[in-house]
Amino acid sequence: MPVPAAAMALPQDADEVLKLAARSMFDVFANTAQGMLVVDKHHRIVWISEGYKRFLPALGFSDEHDFVGQPVEQVVPNTLMAEVIDSGQPMLVDLLTNKAGTFLVSRLPLRNDAGEVIGALGMVLLDHPGAGLQPLMAKFVRLQRELDDARRELAVHRRTRYTIASFIGNSPAAIEVKRQARRAAGTSSTVLLLGETGTGKELLAQAIHADSARAARPFVGVNIAAVPDTLLEAEFFGVAAGAYTGAERKGREGKFKLADGGTLFLDEIGDMPLALQAKLLRVLQEQEVEPLGSNKVEKLDLRVIAATSRDLAVMVTEGSFRADLYYRLNVLPIRLPALRERMPDLDALSDHLLADIARRNSQPHKSLSADAMDLLAAQRWPGNIRELGNALERACLMTDDLRLAARHFGDLLPVPMDMPTRARMPLRDEPSEALLQGARPLGEALMQSLLKPLPVAVAELEASSIRAALSATKGNKLAAARLLGIARATLYEKLGQLG
Numbered sequence: 001m002p003v004p005a006a007a008m009a010l011p012q013d014a015d016e017v018l019k020l021a022a023r024s025m026f027d028v029f030a031n032t033a034q035g036m037l038v039v040d041k042h043h044r045i046v047w048i049s050e051g052y053k054r055f056l057p058a059l060g061f062s063d064e065h066d067f068v069g070q071p072v073e074q075v076v077p078n079t080l081m082a083e084v085i086d087s088g089q090p091m092l093v094d095l096l097t098n099k100a101g102t103f104l105v106s107r108l109p110l111r112n113d114a115g116e117v118i119g120a121l122g123m124v125l126l127d128h129p130g131a132g133l134q135p136l137m138a139k140f141v142r143l144q145r146e147l148d149d150a151r152r153e154l155a156v157h158r159r160t161r162y163t164i165a166s167f168i169g170n171s172p173a174a175i176e177v178k179r180q181a182r183r184a185a186g187t188s189s190t191v192l193l194l195g196e197t198g199t200g201k202e203l204l205a206q207a208i209h210a211d212s213a214r215a216a217r218p219f220v221g222v223n224i225a226a227v228p229d230t231l232l233e234a235e236f237f238g239v240a241a242g243a244y245t246g247a248e249r250k251g252r253e254g255k256f257k258l259a260d261g262g263t264l265f266l267d268e269i270g271d272m273p274l275a276l277q278a279k280l281l282r283v284l285q286e287q288e289v290e291p292l293g294s295n296k297v298e299k300l301d302l303r304v305i306a307a308t309s310r311d312l313a314v315m316v317t318e319g320s321f322r323a324d325l326y327y328r329l330n331v332l333p334i335r336l337p338a339l340r341e342r343m344p345d346l347d348a349l350s351d352h353l354l355a356d357i358a359r360r361n362s363q364p365h366k367s368l369s370a371d372a373m374d375l376l377a378a379q380r381w382p383g384n385i386r387e388l389g390n391a392l393e394r395a396c397l398m399t400d401d402l403r404l405a406a407r408h409f410g411d412l413l414p415v416p417m418d419m420p421t422r423a424r425m426p427l428r429d430e431p432s433e434a435l436l437q438g439a440r441p442l443g444e445a446l447m448q449s450l451l452k453p454l455p456v457a458v459a460e461l462e463a464s465s466i467r468a469a470l471s472a473t474k475g476n477k478l479a480a481a482r483l484l485g486i487a488r489a490t491l492y493e494k495l496g497q498l499g
């Protein structure tokens with residue numbers, strides 16, 4: 001390919017001069033760069049320079065002919081040549097790291113006379129940039145390490161903790177839930193989990209993901225009720241770099257994108273504002289997303305599991321939930337029974353929760369006496385399994401005894417103490433006042449319950465009020481927050497503190 005310049009007379013024609021210039025530049029680059037390759041518009045390698053050949057063994061090739069003709073992304077890991085061809089934009093300087101080493105590279109699109117991209121040219125400018133570019137390389141290595149650490153940490157958080165086997169219980173209701181969950185795990189259809197607060201909706205969502213073909217991909221959860229309405233859109237769709245000033249200047253990925261290939265868990269879907277419901281429906285139908293401030297549509301492959309403690313069908317008739325979104329979500333509905341509907345599971349659940357408490361607090365695994373079991377069975381449990389776990393944890397912390405008796409729960413449970421037998425039925429429709437005070441003779445009981453440090457008394461009253469509000473609103477957190485006169489996000493924060 002080198003052209004002996006002296007042998008040619010300089011043409012007068014400017015076009016010819018340009019062509020000649022391009023040709024000599026190509027030769028200069030081919031001879032001075034450490035290596036050079038050319039790919040066609042289908043990303044296939046069509047030519048490599050003499051210099052490039054020495055990288056072939058490290059890329060796993062002994063023969064040039066096996067390398068040339070291959071799609072570049074298949075034989076040069078992490079290359080961005082395809083991106084240059086598809087975008088038509090050059091990448092003048094970049095660092096490429098793969099199994100052959102780290103290289104300072106440059107990538108240029110090649111165009112025909114009509115200006116169409118017909119391929120790209122890749123150059124290895126330096127094959128050991130460490131020596132000549134010490135400060136830049138040190139920064140690159142540090143950023144790369146930080147990125148790897150952050151990715152590892154994210155992966156740990158995104159890994160689901162539960163499988164369907166973690167859903168404890170062998171009552172007919174629990175067995176039916178697990179059967180439906182297994183069926184859902186075998187498909188990629190949208191699942192709608194319905195049930196009161198603390199019945200295990202999030203646990204089951206994670207379990208369905210972990211038992212599905214997407215298990216190795218991310219599980220990303222969004223609690224819609226806990227995010228202020230004004231931030232929800234950015235949370236879901238992400239923000240394009242440069243779209244805004246301030247904290248969002250660099251842009252950020254939305255939850256849709258983060259869950260790409262895996263499962264997106266939309267908790268408290270009933271709390272989604274109407275305007276956003278229309279946008280969510282579009283994403284679910286089209287499986288594509290457009291970050292805020294960008295005009296680039298990105299393709300997605302998402303499985304959605306939604307959950308709610310509210311009655312979506314009623315919300316549809318009231319006009320606060322879109323009918324089309326409801327039908328789109330309600331493909332595989334699974335109803336999680338309240339704890340009071342699966343009392344045969346109380347023993348197994350309590351034992352499982354006690355084992356968990358023991359592990360987390362490095363304590364021995366405690367058990368329950370018969371009178372304690374009777375007391376627990378007599379509760380209404382508006383906060384369901386989460387509330388049972390809290391009551392057990394507080395009782396465990398109150399005593400060193402290895403066997404928890406009814407007296408250890410004395411002040412913790414709002415249950416009438418005159419009926420401590422397992423035969424006592426759950427108090428389904430008791431008014432919240434009775435839940436708060438119990439039916440003990442007021443004078444002495446009240447005295448006893450008031451004799452404690454004020455912060456403890458305040459915390460207990462707060463927990464009781466929250467329980468009562470959730471009970472009165474059948475687990476509807478938005479309505480409960482209104483009853484309590486606090487913001488929905490505050491209620492979530494307090495529920496989080498309660499465990």
Ligand SMILES: Nc1ncnc2c1ncn2[C@@H]1O[C@H](COP(=O)(O)OP(=O)(O)OP(=O)(O)O)[C@@H](O)[C@H]1O
Nearest residue numbers: 166167168196197198199200201202203309385386
């Ligand atoms: N069947 C079960 N087996 C074991 N643990 C359970 C079961 N159901 C719920 N839990 C535990 O109870 C707690 C609450 O469960 P989870 O957060 O899944 O409930 P939820 O229905 O999503 O609640 P919310 O609607 O308030 O978000 C968790 O600690 C979970 O591990």
